[in-house]
Amino acid sequence: xxxxxxxxxxxxxxxxxxxxxxxxxxxxxxxxxxxxxxxxxxxxxxxxxxxxxxxxxxxxxxxxxxxxxxxxxxxxxxxxxxxxxxxxxxxxxxxxxxxxxxxxxxxxxxxxxxxxxxxxxxxxxxxxxxxxxxxxxxxxxxxxxxxxxxxxxxxxxxxxxxxxxxxxxxxxxxxxxxxxxxxxxxxxxxxxxxxxxxxxxxxxxxxxxxxxxxxxxxxxxxxxxxxxxxxxxxxxxxxxxxxxxxxxxxxxxxxxxxxxxxxxxxxxxxxxxxxxxxx
Amino acid sequence: xxxxxxxxxxxxxxxxxxxxxxxxxxxxxxxxxxxxxxxxxxxxxxxxxxxxxxxxxxxxxxxxxxxxxxxxxxxxxxxxxxxxxxxxxxxxxxxxxxxxxxxxxxxxxxxxxxxxxxxxxxxxxxxxxxxxxxxxxxxxxxxxxxxxxxxxxxxxxxxxxxxxxxxxxxxxxxxxxxxxxxxxxxxxxxxxxxxxxxxxxxxxxxxxxxxxxxxxxxxxxxxxxxxxxxxxxxxxxxxxxxxxxxxxxxxxxxxxxxxxxxxxxxxxxxxxxxxxxxxxxxxxxxxxxxxxxxxxxxxxxxxxxxxxxxxxxxxxxxxxxxxxxxxxxxxxxxxxxxxxxxxxxxxxxxxxxxxxxxxxxxxxxxxxxxxxxxxxxxxxxxxxxxxxxxxxxxxxxxxxxxxxxxxxxxxxxxxxxxxxxxxxxxxxxxxxxxxxxxxxxxxxxxxxxxxxxxxxxxxxxxxxxxxxxxxxxxxxxxxxxxxxxxxxxxxxxxxxxxxxxx
Numbered sequence: 179x180x181x182x183x184x185x186x187x188x189x190x191x192x193x194x195x196x197x198x199x200x201x202x203x204x205x206x207x208x209x210x211x212x213x214x215x216x217x218x219x220x221x222x223x224x225x226x227x228x229x230x231x232x233x234x235x236x237x238x239x240x241x242x243x244x245x246x247x248x249x250x251x252x253x254x255x256x257x258x259x260x261x262x263x264x265x266x267x268x269x270x271x272x273x274x275x276x277x278x279x280x281x282x283x284x285x286x287x288x289x290x291x292x293x294x295x296x297x298x299x300x301x302x303x304x305x306x307x308x309x310x311x312x313x314x315x316x317x318x319x320x321x322x323x324x325x326x327x328x329x330x331x332x333x334x335x336x337x338x339x340x341x342x343x344x345x346x347x348x349x350x351x352x353x354x355x356x357x358x359x360x361x362x363x364x365x366x367x368x369x370x371x372x373x374x375x376x377x378x379x380x381x382x383x384x385x386x387x388x389x390x391x392x393x394x395x396x397x398x399x400x401x402x403x404x405x406x407x408x409x410x411x412x413x414x415x416x417x418x419x420x421x422x423x424x425x426x427x428x429x430x431x432x433x434x435x436x437x438x439x440x441x442x443x444x445x446x447x448x449x450x451x452x453x454x455x456x457x
Numbered sequence: 458x459x460x461x462x463x464x465x466x467x468x469x470x471x472x473x474x475x476x477x478x479x480x481x482x483x484x485x486x487x488x489x490x491x492x493x494x495x496x497x498x499x500x501x502x503x504x505x506x507x508x509x510x511x512x513x514x515x516x517x518x519x520x521x522x523x524x525x526x527x528x529x530x531x532x533x534x535x536x537x538x539x540x541x542x543x544x545x546x547x548x549x550x551x552x553x554x555x556x557x558x559x560x561x562x563x564x565x566x567x568x569x570x571x572x573x574x575x576x577x578x579x580x581x582x583x584x585x586x587x588x589x590x591x592x593x594x595x596x597x598x599x600x601x602x603x604x605x606x607x608x609x610x611x612x613x614x615x616x617x618x619x620x621x622x623x624x625x626x627x628x629x630x631x632x633x634x635x636x637x638x639x640x641x642x643x644x645x646x647x648x649x650x651x652x653x654x655x656x657x658x659x660x661x662x663x664x665x666x667x668x669x670x671x672x673x674x675x676x677x678x679x680x681x682x683x684x685x686x687x688x689x690x691x692x693x694x695x696x697x698x699x700x701x702x703x704x705x706x707x708x709x710x711x712x713x714x715x716x717x718x719x720x721x722x723x724x725x726x727x728x729x730x731x732x733x734x735x736x737x738x739x740x741x742x743x744x745x746x747x748x749x750x751x752x753x754x755x756x757x758x759x760x761x762x763x764x765x766x767x768x769x770x771x772x773x774x775x776x777x778x779x780x781x782x783x784x785x786x787x788x789x790x791x792x793x794x795x796x797x798x799x800x801x802x803x804x805x806x807x808x809x810x811x812x813x814x815x816x817x818x819x820x821x822x823x824x825x826x827x828x829x830x831x832x833x834x835x836x837x838x839x840x841x842x843x844x845x846x847x848x849x850x851x852x853x854x855x856x857x858x859x860x861x862x863x864x865x866x867x868x869x870x871x872x873x874x875x876x877x878x879x880x881x882x883x884x885x886x887x888x889x890x891x892x893x894x895x896x897x898x899x900x901x902x903x904x905x906x907x908x909x910x911x912x913x914x915x916x917x918x919x920x921x922x923x924x925x926x927x928x929x930x931x932x933x934x935x936x937x938x939x940x941x942x943x944x945x946x947x948x949x950x951x952x953x954x955x956x957x958x959x
Contacts, residue, residue: 223827225759399813399840405823421709
């Protein structure tokens with residue numbers, strides 16, 4: 179009995195895993211080949227075809243208030259989405275690595291100072307901090323990317339610091355040091371590879387968060403500037419037409435929800451699979 | 458247990474009896490429930506410039522004169538008035554037998570003390586400057602007020618008809634009464650209660666000076682900031698009147714058999730403003746090209762929910778309006794040629810700054826961008842929040858193009874003041890226009906004034922510091938049984954005096 183439930187659960191898990199991966203692959207494909215997938219330009223208006231419902235000929239998901247094709251806008255929106263996601267996770271990862279290793283490896287006053295800074299950043303609500311950074315740097319894609327990168331540095335820094343400290347105290351590292359291996363080499367050989375699984379899992383989860391916050395920033399008018407397509411912006415524009423044209427909100431919303439779910443699921447799965455304690 | 462058995466039918470009977478007392482279908486004496494789009498900062502008409510305040514206070518206070526629906530000034534607390542000494546003196550004959558809500562009679566003393574209160578710096582009225590011409594206020598008897606002016610001022614009468622000239626009882630002003638939260642006036646409704654961010658309750662003033670008015674027992678303002686919730690409230694019968702600037706929900710309202718929608722012209726002039734101090738927009742040909750490139754009716758319909766194109770800097774319903782829409786009809790070929798003559802191509806990107814909290818302007822901006830791109834201009838959009846728009850665009854003119862709506866007041870001077878000088882955000886300098894506007898301010902004869910303003914509007918229509926897109930409609934959704942609801946578009950004020958439920 180128990181085994182059967184377990185098998186069933188595994189099956190469901192596999193199914194979700196498969197769908198999530200497929201969906202993310204599709205997003206990647208959409209971002210690279212948007213012009214192949216989208217029948218219309220995402221910004222071209224057609225004022226005679228405003229608010230067409232879904233499944234109209236030529237506009238499979240309908241049109242928005244300015245007669246732009248919603249499907250094309252969603253597909254083109256993946257580009258900025260993935261770009262912002264990848265770059266800001268990249269920034270957060272790089273920043274977090276440097277800070278974390280410095281703090282973990284040097285210790286003492288450096289450690290206290292860096293961690294105080296990181297805790298300071300962490301104590302702000304994420305969206306609020308992102309808004310603050312954006313208002314200082316100015317509006318636009320680049321600024322949003324940098325802002326989100328900065329906001330998530332502490333998450334990685336804490337992880338890296340903890341890993342660094344625990345690795346450096348392990349027996350094999352200590353013996354390697356006793357044999358005279360230079361410190362940078364120890365970091366590269368022993369410390370970094372060991373924290374990779376955690377970092378990968380953390381990155382995926384962060385990616386999902388970044389996507390949501392980017393959408394919120396666009397929703398607030400701080401992110402992607404119109405008429406460029408962005409899911410958050412599409413949601414913002416749909417707000418006034420909720421009763422008349424719910425499809426304007428439903429499709430970008432669904433796409434966003436599916437993206438977040440997929441990244442989260444994959445992140446959970448990876449952290450479970452890559453956890454060395456399993457073996 | 459037995460007791461319980463008795464209780465249930467007894468309870469039921471007790472519940473039924475009161476409902477039997479009231480015959481069904483009879484006229485329900487309930488206040489008119491109207492949605493208000495935000496919480497007024499105060500109900501003191503002399504301490505704010507907020508529209509929300511005047512939307513409420515119009516029902517609580519009276520003014521000496523007031524605008525009728527067309528914008529002409531008609532008697533209110535003053536039965537009549539005359540200009541004397543070439544416009545340097547205005548004499549008001551006051552209505553007799555008017556009382557304030559607290560029972561004190563209305564006299565010339567109330568007018569004098571109220572006007573002094575507005576002029577007093579300690580009151581901090583944002584409109585104080587409009588009264589600066591008043592040098593002396595004489596009250597020869599309780600029903601006569603004479604205003605002595607330093608120079609003839611035509612806009613003053615319109616100021617006295619605006620909500621911020623509401624007359625307050627003198628004895629309460631002198632005792633330092635808090636009008637902001639406990640307003641007392643002579644208007645058609647008495648203030649009853651105000652639950653901040655929730656509702657404002659007014660009840661009928663039975664001794665109002667207009668015979669037989671108001672006809673309803675009261676007004677209940679419900680403060681609802683989200684427009685879609687207002688719409689749902691009207692549809693579900695929880696609201697009687699809602700005021701909409703947008704036509705988006707129109708189809709939804711028209712489907713409902715219990716609701717009707719009335720269309721009223723606003724006092725807005727929707728514009729695409731151009732910074733004429735910056736090249737290439739300093740070149741008249743470029744501005745003309747931009748005017749030729751815009752399909753105005755289309756923008757009005759899609760972005761602003763319908764409207765009337767205007768062609769100059771005055772709203773379509775104003776008594777001083779004149780039609781110059783024939784100057785720049787839609788003509789993309791002409792636009793392209795003018796741009797070619799001016800040597801402007803896609804190499805120079807114009808930045809269009811949009812106030813992001815005004816969705817219609819953002820929508821309009823995207824349509825302009827597309828229309829301008831079609832004639833070969835490249836335009837980039839930047840969204841900013843309202844305070845940035847005010848400081849960067851409106852004050853510092855740090856922009857190329859922007860989209861906004863200009864509200865009008867009762868007097869044309871308030872819309873046109875400073876135009877032709879470099880003090881406006883379009884930085885359009887034209888000495889003739891500036892001097893005409895200054896001159897028109899001191900002329901009391903309406904026809905002479907009109908001639909001057911028509912000259913101003915014609916020059917502005919030709920020199921196009923803006924694309925004058927048009928005056929939009931506003932839509933008032935209400936119960937089908939409701940009659941007589943009025944809006945004064947220039948003051949944005951709601952008038953419930955004529956409202957009745959059939």
